[in-house]
Amino acid sequence: MRRGNRHTRLALWGLGLAVAIPVVGALLWTARTLGDGKLGAGDQAGVLGFGAAAVGVLLGVASLVVAWLGYRVDRRESATATGTAAIADAFALAVRDEWEAEARLxxxxxxxxxxxxxxxxxxxxxxxxxxxxxxxxxxxxxxxxxxxxxxxxxxxxxxxxxxxxxxxxxxxxxxxxxxxxxxxxxxxxxxxxxxxxxxxxxxxxxxxxxxxxxxxxxxxxxxxxxxxxxxxxxxxxxxxxxxxxxxxxxxxxxxxxxxxxxxxxxxxxxxxxxxxxxxxxxxxxxxxxxxxxxxxxxxxxxxxxxxxxxxxxxxLGSDTAAAYLARDAGGIHSASAARWSPVLARLGTHSPVGEALDTPLTLFLARTIYNPRPGDGADDLPDPARLCNERDFPDADAVRTHLFEAYVPRPRPRPLLRAGKRTCRATPGWRPGRAARSHLEPGRRARGRRSVHAHPRGRPLPFEGCRSRRASRYRTASLQRRVFGPCRCQ
Structure with missing residues (x-):
């Protein structure tokens, strides 16, 4: 593009000089001839006509150049708009794929x-x-x-x-x-x-x-x-x-x-x-x-x-919350849904569990922790009825903190080689709030994924499912607030 622009500028300069030099020469000759005062009226009219023709040539060429430049500018703007729209189309596919994957995850x-x-x-x-x-x-x-x-x-x-x-x-x-x-x-x-x-x-x-x-x-x-x-x-x-x-x-x-x-x-x-x-x-x-x-x-x-x-x-209404938890457990008449009966009876009340399970965030956490997935047995999961125990959970904040801590898995021990022995220690700096934000980060599972879409010129236009490390830190710190609401645990 730059080489083409350089050649275009050189061509314009050459054309300008090729036209300007003869025209300027003609105008100088016209002025000198008329200045001698030796011509008759008829000859002066002819000289003036020659000078006017030279000016007309200059103006005509200038008009052509201006029109051509305007045409090039319009084409460039049109090409830029078209190219930008194509980039937007590819970008939209990447954004959609990313968030659809995140919603599934x-x-x-x-x-x-x-x-x-x-x-x-x-x-x-x-x-x-x-x-x-x-x-x-x-x-x-x-x-x-x-x-x-x-x-x-x-x-x-x-x-x-x-x-x-x-x-x-x-x-x-x-x-x-x-x-x-x-x-x-x-x-x-x-x-x-x-x-x-x-x-x-x-x-x-x-x-x-x-x-x-x-x-x-x-x-x-x-x-x-x-x-x-x-x-x-x-x-x-x-x-x-x-x-x-x-x-x-x-x-x-x-x-x-x-x-x-x-x-x-x-x-x-x-x-x-x-x-x-x-x-x-x-x-x-x-x-x-x-x-x-x-x-x-x-x-x-x-x-x-x-x-x-x-x-x-x-x-959220208590009926909506109850239907959501029961349906996720397999239906209101299923055995796994029956485990929720003590909790459902308290929804909408001023009990700790009733006040805690009143937002999409806490309902999401509760159903994820206590409802079995295909292949899981209800007996293998903790009993949601324990959320009703006011000795363990005296207020709504205690229930919320428990849900965050239970949702985020404890860090896996890291094996260390020490004096010829393999020992284990947990990852340092673990806290429920920090772990919740890290675990709920969008895109973490997609970091090896690359989405490649067509560039308008035929070259691949990559949009990373993963981000830079700086983006990783940013999204780690913000997802708990951005998608699931504020994390109240410390």
Missing amino acids: RRLNDPYALPVSWTAADEELVEPWADLIARSDAREASVTGPADLSGRDDGIGDLFQHRLPIRRLVVLGEPGSGKSMLLVRLLLDLCARRSSGDPVPVLFSLSVWDPAADDLIPWLEQQLCTHYPALAAERDGSTRARALLEHRLVLPLLDGFDEMAPAAQAVALDAINRALPVGHPFVLSSRTAEYRRALTPHSGVPVRLNGAAAIVLEP
């Missing part, structure tokens, strides 16, 4: 996705509904009021695509209520609906963003390059990640707003407004209380996210 849809429902958030958390409708186009303004935002389960994709005045959404909820799980569902739904050239939904954790130090777009670029190394390759002087962002081919799903430093949250809202204009869709998730506080900082002007509607996740 974590059994997020086994036996079925835990039901999650939502309603419109309080009006003071968003811009007035009339303002949202006024700023939307006719195609998108298909809802009559905030009540139309209510929904559940797999309706999140339809909500985002068709029932928002503007495709900008805030997802609020209590700790462990399923916000991050809902974002994963939305990501997979948008990937399934996506057509060629559409934006690629990408999940970002805001917990590692400092809005005072980094503008949002450069930070998104850095995150993309870190976690998807193929996007760090340069294309026409910038990274592929930057090209995707500039062409609005990345749909940011910004998770964990509440995990940012409180002083940075209002600054972050303003930075998002400046970096993502109203025509740029995005999703942001947060705990409700932290988001409410960010809207009214102690100093400065209150900030709202421009053009964004908001929903809040509703608490």
Whole structure:
């Protein structure tokens, strides 16, 4: 490309000189001849006509050059847009494959996705509904009021695509209520609906963003390059990640707003407004209380996210939780489901186990620990009825801590050779909280996996299922909060 550009510049200079030298010579001759004053009126008209013809030639050639350059620029922009769209298509396949594998690995849809429902958030958390409708186009303004935002389960994709005045959404909820799980569902739904050239939904954790130090777009670029190394390759002087962002081919799903430093949250809202204009869709998730506080900082002007509607996740009902645990155990009439009877009787009460098993996170942990899988015997597993023992678990936090510790397997002893003997010791630094975050890290099992998709020029475009070591540390520290909610154990 660079060699071709150099040859083109040389050709243009040669053409310019070939035209300019005779034309300048003709103009100088015209001026000198007319300056002698020895020509009659008829001869002067002929000389002037010759000079005018020379100027016409110069202008005509210049017009041709300008038109040709414009044509080349249009072709280059078209080729760049086409190439960037092809990169986005390959990137979308990698993102979809990664999160589908992660959902299977974590059994997020086994036996079925835990039901999650939502309603419109309080009006003071968003811009007035009339303002949202006024700023939307006719195609998108298909809802009559905030009540139309209510929904559940797999309706999140339809909500985002068709029932928002503007495709900008805030997802609020209590700790462990399923916000991050809902974002994963939305990501997979948008990937399934996506057509060629559409934006690629990408999940970002805001917990590692400092809005005072980094503008949002450069930070998104850095995150993309870190976690998807193929996007760090340069294309026409910038990274592929930057090209995707500039062409609005990345749909940011910004998770964990509440995990940012409180002083940075209002600054972050303003930075998002400046970096993502109203025509740029995005999703942001947060705990409700932290988001409410960010809207009214102690100093400065209150900030709202421009053009964004908001929903809040509703608490799980005891019937929903009971049906989920029983069905995962093999059905309400199965022997393994009968083991849950003491626990199911306490769901929805103020008992420690009833208060603990009230979020998607804790239900996920409980069913994983206590429900047998094919090939397992119910007698080989711990009895879930022990969760009802208030001497062992006097409060809900004790139940939650137990679930985290039981979910994460103890580290395998490492064999050491010492004085000719093989001894064992556990991995140092093990703590339930740290182990939970490490064990729940997405992509850990996929680190040997490579996904190769076609590059628009026929070369392979790799998107690693694994990430760099830096990405590994980041995702290790953030998944417990990002997909399954906060880890309360220490």
